[in-house]
Amino acid sequence: MKILLLGAGGFIGANLTERLVNDGKHEITALDIQREKLDETGKFEEIRFINFDIRGNEKELERLTVDHDLIIDLVAMANPSLYVSNPIDVFKLNFTENLKIAEFCVKHRKRIVQFSTCEVYGITAARAFGKDSSKYPTPFMEDDSPLIMGPVKSHRWIYACAKQLLERVLHAYGLEEGLNYTIIRPFNFIGPRIDYLPSEHTGNPRVFSHFMNAFLYGTPIKLVDGGLNYRAYTYIDDAVDCIVRVIENPDGVCDRQIFNIGTPENEVTIKELANRMCATFDKYFRQPGDPYPEIVSVSSEEFYGKGYEDCDRRIPDVTKAQKLVGWRSKYDLDSILFRTMKYFVEKHRAKQAGIQWVAT
Numbered sequence: 001m002k003i004l005l006l007g008a009g010g011f012i013g014a015n016l017t018e019r020l021v022n023d024g025k026h027e028i029t030a031l032d033i034q035r036e037k038l039d040e041t042g043k044f045e046e047i048r049f050i051n052f053d054i055r056g057n058e059k060e061l062e063r064l065t066v067d068h069d070l071i072i073d074l075v076a077m078a079n080p081s082l083y084v085s086n087p088i089d090v091f092k093l094n095f096t097e098n099l100k101i102a103e104f105c106v107k108h109r110k111r112i113v114q115f116s117t118c119e120v121y122g123i124t125a126a127r128a129f130g131k132d133s134s135k136y137p138t139p140f141m142e143d144d145s146p147l148i149m150g151p152v153k154s155h156r157w158i159y160a161c162a163k164q165l166l167e168r169v170l171h172a173y174g175l176e177e178g179l180n181y182t183i184i185r186p187f188n189f190i191g192p193r194i195d196y197l198p199s200e201h202t203g204n205p206r207v208f209s210h211f212m213n214a215f216l217y218g219t220p221i222k223l224v225d226g227g228l229n230y231r232a233y234t235y236i237d238d239a240v241d242c243i244v245r246v247i248e249n250p251d252g253v254c255d256r257q258i259f260n261i262g263t264p265e266n267e268v269t270i271k272e273l274a275n276r277m278c279a280t281f282d283k284y285f286r287q288p289g290d291p292y293p294e295i296v297s298v299s300s301e302e303f304y305g306k307g308y309e310d311c312d313r314r315i316p317d318v319t320k321a322q323k324l325v326g327w328r329s330k331y332d333l334d335s336i337l338f339r340t341m342k343y344f345v346e347k348h349r350a351k352q353a354g355i356q357w358v359a360t
Contacts, residue, residue, distance in 0.1 A: 002027045003247070004064055006054065006101065007074030009034040011194045012115070012186070012236070012243075014041055016072075019240045020247075021046045029068065037193045040359045054097050065104040070247065072113045073101050076163075080156065081204035084305040087158040095162035099169060102181075106173050111180040113246060116167055118187045118262065118314050119160035122148040127312045134230070137267075139317035142185065142258040154309035167258070174256045182246055182254045187262025187316045190336060191236030192343035192359065204304075207231075211274055212341060215281045216348045218291030222298045227271030230313040234263040235331035235339065245325035253324045262316030263329040266336065280337045285345045 003020065007013045009032030018041040020028055030038065031052040038044050054061055054075055065071060075098060077083075077090045098114075105112040118140070126136040128148050147164055149157045173179035195205035199217040214221045242261045246254045268276065274295060300308045321327045331339075343359065350357030 001025070001070055002068045003029070003070045003072060004068035005030050005072045005074070006032075007076065007115075008032050008047075008049070009036070009038050010074060011037065011191075012189060012239070013074045014038050014193050015191065015236045016074075016240050016243055017041065017047060018043050019244060023244070029064065031064070040193060042359070054101065055093070058100060061100065062104045062108075065101070065110055066108050068110070070111050070113065071101065071105055072115075072247070073098060074115050075101070076115065076117075077159070078117065079204065079206070080159075080308070081304055083156045083159045084307045087155045087307075090159050091162045094159060095166050098166055102166070102170055102173065102179070105181075106177050106179050109178075111182075111249075112170070113182045113184065113243075114166065114170060116163045116183050116185050116258075117160065118185050118260070118316065119311060120147050120164040120167065120185065121145060121311075121314065122157070122160060123150060123311060124148075124313050133313045134228075137313075137315055139264060139315040140260065141317045142260055142320055145317075150309045153307065155307040156304070156309050171256075180255055182249070182256070183258040184243065184246065185258065185260050185316075186234075186239065187260060187314055188231045188233050189236050189239045189261075190233055191340050194236070194340065197344070197348075207270060207273070208277075208340065211277050212344050214293035215277070215285075215290065215341075216344070218293055221274050221278075221293050221295045222303060223271055223274060223295065224298060224300050224303045225310065226297045227274060228269055229310050230267055230269050230315075231273070232262050232264050232267040232315055233273075233333055233336055234261065234266065234329055235336040238263065238329040238331055242321055242325065242327040242329075245321075245327055250325070257320070257324065259321050259324075260316040260318050261321060262314075262318060263331075264315050264318065265329075266333040267313075267315055268333065276333065277337055277341065280334070280341055284338060285341060 008030030014037035021043040028047045030047045030049045121140045124133040126133040170181045195209040197213045
C-alpha cells in the first residue's frame with residue numbers, strides 16, 4: 001500500500017514511520033517541515049521524504065493525495081501554550097488547513113486516518129456539574145460521551161473545538177459522500193523523541209519535557225495549579241502498535257470508526273507524575289553533580305497566560321480497540337518513565353561529553 005504520511009517529522013509521526021519501515025509492507029512518503037526526529041530513527045534513507053508545508057501548497061497536496069492509497073494526517077499544533085498565545089493560527093492549521101486534506105480524500109475517494117485528540121472530550125461531566133472529578137472515575141467512550149468545553153473566554157479550548165469540528169465534518173462526509181475515514185484520539189502518548197527540552201530550544205513543550213529538563217538542567221519542577229489534574233499515559237510503542245492495526249484495517253472493521261488509544265491503568269495526577277519521575281531519576285540515572293530540582297506550584301495563568309483552562313481528567317475507554325483490532329497496551333507507567341527518561345539522559349550525557357549520540 002502507498003501511504004502518504006503528513007506530519008511525519010513529529011513525535012508520533014517519526015515513531016510510526018520507523019515501525020512502518022521495519023514492517024516492510026508499505027511504500028511510505030513522509031511530509032513535514034522538519035526531519036530531525038526522522039533522522040534519529042536511522043530509517044530516513046528508506047522513505048521518500050518531502051520537505052513540505054501544507055499551507056499554500058494545495059495543488060501539490062492534491063497531486064500527492066491522488067498518488068497514494070491511504071492518507072494519514074498528523075498535521076497539528078498540539079501545544080497548550082500555543083492555544084493561549086496563538087489561537088487563530090491554532091484554529092487555521094488544525095481545522096482550515098486539515099479540512100483541505102479531507103476534501104481531497106472525498107474528491108479522489110481515498111481513505112484517511114485522521115488524528116484528533118482526547119481533548120475533544122473537554123472537561124468531565126462531574127466538573128461541569130460542580131463535583132469533584134477525582135471521586136468520579138468515568139471513562140470517555142468514543143461514540144457516547146458528551147463533549148463538554150469551557151467558556152469562550154477560555155480560548156485554550158480553541159484547539160479542542162477545531163479538532164472536534166473536523167471530526168464532525170469527516171462524519172458528515174462519510175454520511176453524504178461515502179468518505180472512508182478513521183479517527184484516532186490519542187491519550188497522552190510519551191516516549192523517545194517526545195518534544196524537546198526547554199533549556200535547549202525555545203518554546204513551551206508538554207509536561208514530561210519540562211520535568212525532564214529539571215533533572216538535567218536544575219530548573220524548577222512547576223506544578224500548574226498544584227498538579228492536581230489527572231492524565232493517563234501511554235507508551236509510544238503501544239500507541240504505534242494500535243495505529244498500525246488501524247492502518248491495516250482487517251476486514252474493514254475500522255471504516256468510519258473513532259478510536260481512543262490510551263492506557264487507563266496508567267492514570268496519575270501531574271503531581272504524582274513528578275514524584276514518580278523524581279524517584280525514577282534518583283534510582284537509575286542520578287550522577288554526582290546532578291541538580292536536585294525544587295518543586296513549586298504556579299498558577300495556570302502565570303505558566304500559560306490568560307485564557308488557559310485545564311482538562312481535569314481524561315480516562316480512555318479502549319473497549320473498541322480491544323474488540324475490533326485486538327489491541328491492548330503492554331507498558332505500565334514505571335516502565336514508560338524509565339524508557340523515556342533513559343532516552344533523554346543518554347542524549348544529554350553524550351552532548352555533555354562531546355560525543356556522537358545514536359538512539360538505541
